[in-house]
Amino acid sequence: MTTLLRVSDLAVAYGHIEAVKGISFELQAGDITALVGANGAGKSTTLLALSGLLKASRGKVEFEGEDISRLAPNQIVQRGVVQVPEGRAILTTMTVLENLQLGAYSRKDVAGIASSLEEVFALLPRLKDRATQYAGNLSGGEQQMLAIGRALMAKPKLLLLDEPSMGLAPILVQEIFRTLVAINRSGLSVLLVEQNVRQALKIARQGFVIETGRIVLADTGAQLLADPRVEAAYLGG
Ligand SMILES: Nc1ncnc2c1ncn2[C@@H]1O[C@H](COP(=O)(O)OP(=O)(O)O)[C@@H](O)[C@H]1O
Ligand SMILES: [Mg+2]
Numbered sequence: 001m002t003t004l005l006r007v008s009d010l011a012v013a014y015g016h017i018e019a020v021k022g023i024s025f026e027l028q029a030g031d032i033t034a035l036v037g038a039n040g041a042g043k044s045t046t047l048l049a050l051s052g053l054l055k056a057s058r059g060k061v062e063f064e065g066e067d068i069s070r071l072a073p074n075q076i077v078q079r080g081v082v083q084v085p086e087g088r089a090i091l092t093t094m095t096v097l098e099n100l101q102l103g104a105y106s107r108k109d110v111a112g113i114a115s116s117l118e119e120v121f122a123l124l125p126r127l128k129d130r131a132t133q134y135a136g137n138l139s140g141g142e143q144q145m146l147a148i149g150r151a152l153m154a155k156p157k158l159l160l161l162d163e164p165s166m167g168l169a170p171i172l173v174q175e176i177f178r179t180l181v182a183i184n185r186s187g188l189s190v191l192l193v194e195q196n197v198r199q200a201l202k203i204a205r206q207g208f209v210i211e212t213g214r215i216v217l218a219d220t221g222a223q224l225l226a227d228p229r230v231e232a233a234y235l236g237g
Contacts, residue, residue: 092136103153
């Protein structure tokens with residue numbers, strides 16, 4: 001296995017309140033990795049720090065062996081670390097196609113962008129059917145698919161997702177998780193942040209449980225699913 005991302009003693013504070021209190025974990029290339037925990041545990045803060053959108057107060061983030069912890073967000077995107085933001089953040093008054101094209105803003109390889117678009121349409125055919133519609137007219141599930149498709153247009157190596165299943169009906173939740181598995185099979189590594197602990201651990205090879213800014217459990221997804229502590233705290237057991 002090859003380590004793709006190594007996070008060492010990462011701490012992130014809002015003012016004087018430390019939300020992430022020195023976490024360390026590694027992601028292996030080719031994996032789906034889940035970071036799960038309750039509301040307020042520090043999941044979004046962690047992802048924002050990995051993306052460079054929040055400054056770490058301590059610690060280091062290495063991607064493919066390079067220290068990226070002091071890079072600007074666009075430089076991190078160019079390295080191949082691309083986040084699907086929480087709440088989707090699609091542009092509702094632009095078309096589906098325009099939203100997708102925005103995802104490729106940092107690329108200059110015109111032919112590559114065109115083939116990425118074909119790959120996104122193959123993976124998410126509903127976006128192709130709706131390419132000329134305003135994004136604001138899509139259903140919640142379709143908007144989530146669009147947010148994922150837009151991130152894919154940046155040609156990521158590692159896709160970061162912040163609660164992609166949030167607010168979706170169960171059938172759409174299933175579809176989102178199936179899509180993530182398909183994306184992973186196409187060769188991308190995935191870091192998935194979820195409050196839907198059961199579904200996330202089901203598709204993840206490796207998982208981490210975060211509580212009040214600290215990683216308290218680390219194991220394979222399967223082992224965590226079978227862990228009585230996870231069961232009691234997150235699976236309603
Ligand atoms: N912009 C902010 N300003 C101050 N505190 C924040 C801010 N965003 C999050 N927090 C706090 O940081 C902690 C972690 O939040 P967050 O990373 O959003 O958790 P999660 O994504 O796991 O729900 C929480 O206590 C939250 O209240
Ligand atoms: Mg969050």
